[in-house]
Amino acid sequence: MPHEVLIVTEAELRRVVPLDMASIDTVERAFAALGAGGVVMPPVLSMELPEVHGEVDVKTAWLPGFDGFAVKVSPGFFDNPKLGLPSLNGLMILFAAGTGLVQALFLDNGYLTDVRTAAAGAVAAKYLAPETVSTAGVIGTGVQARLQMRAAHLVRPFERVLVWGRDAKKARACAEDLAAALGVDAVPVDDPARLVAQSQLVVTTTPAREPVLRAAWLHPGLHVTAMGADRSGKNEIEARALAEADLYVADNAAQCARLGELRAAERAGLWTRGLPPELGQVVTGAHPGRTDDAQVTICDLTGTGAQDTAIATHALRATQAAGAGIRIET
Amino acid sequence: MPHEVLIVTEAELRRVVPLDMASIDTVERAFAALGAGGVVMPPVLSMELPEVHGEVDVKTAWLPGFDGFAVKVSPGFFDNPKLGLPSLNGLMILFAAGTGLVQALFLDNGYLTDVRTAAAGAVAAKYLAPETVSTAGVIGTGVQARLQMRAAHLVRPFERVLVWGRDAKKARACAEDLAAALGVDAVPVDDPARLVAQSQLVVTTTPAREPVLRAAWLHPGLHVTAMGADRSGKNEIEARALAEADLYVADNAAQCARLGELRAAERAGLWTRGLPPELGQVVTGAHPGRTDDAQVTICDLTGTGAQDTAIATHALRATQAAGAGIRIET
Numbered sequence: 001m002p003h004e005v006l007i008v009t010e011a012e013l014r015r016v017v018p019l020d021m022a023s024i025d026t027v028e029r030a031f032a033a034l035g036a037g038g039v040v041m042p043p044v045l046s047m048e049l050p051e052v053h054g055e056v057d058v059k060t061a062w063l064p065g066f067d068g069f070a071v072k073v074s075p076g077f078f079d080n081p082k083l084g085l086p087s088l089n090g091l092m093i094l095f096a097a098g099t100g101l102v103q104a105l106f107l108d109n110g111y112l113t114d115v116r117t118a119a120a121g122a123v124a125a126k127y128l129a130p131e132t133v134s135t136a137g138v139i140g141t142g143v144q145a146r147l148q149m150r151a152a153h154l155v156r157p158f159e160r161v162l163v164w165g166r167d168a169k170k171a172r173a174c175a176e177d178l179a180a181a182l183g184v185d186a187v188p189v190d191d192p193a194r195l196v197a198q199s200q201l202v203v204t205t206t207p208a209r210e211p212v213l214r215a216a217w218l219h220p221g222l223h224v225t226a227m228g229a230d231r232s233g234k235n236e237i238e239a240r241a242l243a244e245a246d247l248y249v250a251d252n253a254a255q256c257a258r259l260g261e262l263r264a265a266e267r268a269g270l271w272t273r274g275l276p277p278e279l280g281q282v283v284t285g286a287h288p289g290r291t292d293d294a295q296v297t298i299c300d301l302t303g304t305g306a307q308d309t310a311i312a313t314h315a316l317r318a319t320q321a322a323g324a325g326i327r328i329e330t
Numbered sequence: 331m332p333h334e335v336l337i338v339t340e341a342e343l344r345r346v347v348p349l350d351m352a353s354i355d356t357v358e359r360a361f362a363a364l365g366a367g368g369v370v371m372p373p374v375l376s377m378e379l380p381e382v383h384g385e386v387d388v389k390t391a392w393l394p395g396f397d398g399f400a401v402k403v404s405p406g407f408f409d410n411p412k413l414g415l416p417s418l419n420g421l422m423i424l425f426a427a428g429t430g431l432v433q434a435l436f437l438d439n440g441y442l443t444d445v446r447t448a449a450a451g452a453v454a455a456k457y458l459a460p461e462t463v464s465t466a467g468v469i470g471t472g473v474q475a476r477l478q479m480r481a482a483h484l485v486r487p488f489e490r491v492l493v494w495g496r497d498a499k500k501a502r503a504c505a506e507d508l509a510a511a512l513g514v515d516a517v518p519v520d521d522p523a524r525l526v527a528q529s530q531l532v533v534t535t536t537p538a539r540e541p542v543l544r545a546a547w548l549h550p551g552l553h554v555t556a557m558g559a560d561r562s563g564k565n566e567i568e569a570r571a572l573a574e575a576d577l578y579v580a581d582n583a584a585q586c587a588r589l590g591e592l593r594a595a596e597r598a599g600l601w602t603r604g605l606p607p608e609l610g611q612v613v614t615g616a617h618p619g620r621t622d623d624a625q626v627t628i629c630d631l632t633g634t635g636a637q638d639t640a641i642a643t644h645a646l647r648a649t650q651a652a653g654a655g656i657r658i659e660t
Binding site: 005007009010011038040042043045046047048049051052054056058060062064069071073075076077080083085089090091093095097098099100101102105107109326328329330 | 335337339340341368370372373375376377378379381382384386388390392394399401403405406407410413415419420421423425427428429430431432435437439656658659660
């Protein structure tokens, strides 16, 4: 029996699925579902391709209360830049939650992942950052540095943003882009310790394999979101910071123990409390979030299939509302 | 940087990718690659969805010598027939082997899986059935019963086919279809023991959870391909048949131990030889196949991502050659 599939390109998705409160609300709903239980989210399927310097990840999750579930395929081929091609690509497929029929193909080349990743940062900031954030800081100068600050600004409208990266020129460019996008004072800094000292909210967005944020830099009234580590061996936050913080939460505790900041801390013997609370439990209220403005909080984001399902169902509604996409009978 | 993606519907695929020697040759090449080594094929990602009586499997494999690799998503939602929808659906995505860029989306609703599954049966028959097969038998009366016999006939042009199923009416319909498709004598039979006794090649194509083919029925000069079991708990061949055969080969030994006939045999303590040889090793000659016409051989097919990659790369070439599909810039 033929049915209709909607095909949506990256250009259309950039138009109809901006990083806005609607995207953040959808991703918050995904965390609420994770916190409430009933989510089916198998471990990531990972295929390493050393022969072509590549890797492929497949994520999926089925969430109660969502009309569809996404399967996301994310290839990373790290010799592509030599050919003038981006390293990261991929697409999302949305299936009907009740029948498994293909509903939509999002040829997003990773755009929806960018949005849902930044949106998770906003959810973390909403529940864990101090009520008032006058200065935010970002470590790293890439796409997520920009998107994380734009997302954070929607939930904590800071007046100033500090940017640090290993490459001062890139930090300057990132600060300029943020000043233009947010209309805030945006300052490249040459010392990450100073960035942390002056900020109430810091997001780390690097592929670092050695910590870029030291435990000694933690100070009362600071929230840190670490979103760079998503693969075993990556590590942005000095291990003992996790135990020293008043609250350390994971997007997915088991996954953070494998791929996130928690891995290094457990291996160093500096985290001995077993699985930490999850962001979803903070969203539902099952676990307290920040309870006073002087606390130090850390959130570890490795990326979940639940976020993909959330952003893909949102993208379908947004595409249909805009009359966008190409309809194919199959 | 925009690139072109080819989108191909089930109707077009049925036209440009028939079950023919070209499909069988491609799948044979996949088994040769599995036998030669260098294939990267992670375990199947399986998501069980009891709440909606569904399951979703994701398979992939990267094969040296193939231009692309496929990711296949196969949802099975078993309440769909109540809604007038098929239980099985899904699609394949083909990525460039060297860059990970999306090349094609095959909205096949499982059609390419049907073809590559039947093609694997033909590869098994080519390497394991006696040189001369005058009578073939099929147990089961569904889509694969028909396709397996059509595929087998391409490599062993038998004159007569016997069909047995629990439902005599369906067995009659299947025999009529096979007579029309192959121009052979096709006979529904009421006793599977008689079917096996009279056949040199038997394919079992059922979702049985209790054996439908008894060890006592094995006879000199018989080859059996069991393709029904693809999930833990399914079982078509009586356990001791595996050990009693002169040769028992698996499409993927580790997977057959989890999902195929091997599982029941090992659990019953009736297979104690560890991992069996694989069909790919027989194709490359690394392991002997049938060495005389009187031997009894059994091949256990559970389905591999390597076959999906093979049929998807073949489907891309066939679609391009036919000028079919819809091109989208993304």
